[in-house]
Amino acid sequence: MTEPVRILVPNPGAMTLEGTNTWILPGAGGTPAIVIDPGPSDFGHLNRVRAACPDGISEIWITHGHADHVGGAMRLAEWTGSPIRAYDPAISMTDPLRDGERGQVGGNAVICVTLPGHTRDSIGFIVFLDDGPVLFCGDTILGRGTTQISWPDGNLAQYLATLDKMERLVQLFRVRRLMPGHGPVIMEPTATIRAYREHRLQRLDQIRAAYQKGHTSVAALVDAVYGDLVGPTQKAAELTVRAQLEYLELT
Template sequence: MTSTSELWTGGRVTPRAACVLGPNPGVMTLDGTNTWVLREPGAGEAVVVDPGPLDEAHLAEIRRVAGEDGGSVALVLLTHHHHDHAESAERFAAITGAPVRGAGRGEPLADGERLAVGTLALEVLATPGHTADSVSLLVPGDRLLLTGDTVLGRGTTAIAWPDGDLTSYLATLERLAALVAAGRVERLAPGHGPVVTDPAGVIAGYRAHREQRLAQLLAALEDGAATVEAVVAAVYGELEGFRATAARHTVQAQLAYLGVELPA
């Protein structure tokens, strides 16, 4: 994941979707985790997607947004298990009484499952790759797809190897591209960063980026890189901290995709 100087502050983005920005900005989280509050206009029941970090002020703000016009939280959904998306799930469920589903909690989410919460319609799409349990959520009424960390509002996502894998991720990008081409998706609501208004272009860019990285990795191998760390250095240069970890995981996912084994 990469960050720029652009500032994303959340807020309402469609008649059915509002973003409450988590107070956890950083290298990997961009401006913070996007907690999505979904509700059919005029309805009383809301769905909260990825309640994010365990911060009481953040949870209170989610409840405030969900409770506008007397609404309440009826369901909590998780796009995947990573801490920055799911840390507060149990606490938020305790204070709202709403069940949690996804990322190993509650009743598993099934690919193609259609959810109805009040008059709000959602569709679950299995979109593995970033992690094995990654899902995206389609809001058909807005042609909006909540993508978690599968597609970000800025930059590109990491493949969280060994849980995530590149074969699945490339298939997921193909699936998302097909949804856009079919007219079912017009915008992407990511787990980090602003709403994507050119989903076809961004997804195509993601695919091209993966092809470029694979070409760089193959070039590094041809030049004699014989360890994972050597490949990381050749492809990404000098990195530290979370960026270095993300690059290492992505390189390991690429090597696995190519069927190449290297020592660390």
């Protein structure tokens, strides 16, 4: 397989960074490609995705069900006749993706791995490229900054367990790069995963300390721990605080 192709959705913002990453896994010898996360229902973007797959699309894979990743999947499926596959049966048009499922893309092996935490349906794909394995991880880890735990669909206990699972997979398969749903490619997988875990544990300590000082409402905890936020970043912090309170059994 040639190098995966990234096509950036034109939806930059506080939560999407430069935009959502649509990834294309090219086929080999004129075989169809696989598209990971076609993005929202943006006509121009979906046309660029289709144009980047001159030999067609065999399947459309979804890392999780947020609209900026899956919103355009049905339109792309209708244009190309390609089935949508996701871990969530409500999104899949055919057999849902399964943890440990193995397959081939462009002559290279692929393993599906569930990554719950950001959302309960998050799933990733280890693709064994010629220069070493890479892991497409959706929003579980971002190319820059940290991800939101989307309570109540997201769960912090699951997320911390997923970080442990990702580190084991990276070491087991010698994964060289993480291919995120937003932001640049991550060239130091193990160090990044460990930094994410440490960040989450520090946040839990901060939430616990603020709660003990009397900041018991979600709004008060956001102000005490995250500072002054507005718009989507404030909403994201509120949902993550709710997930932290649930994890600490303070609700």
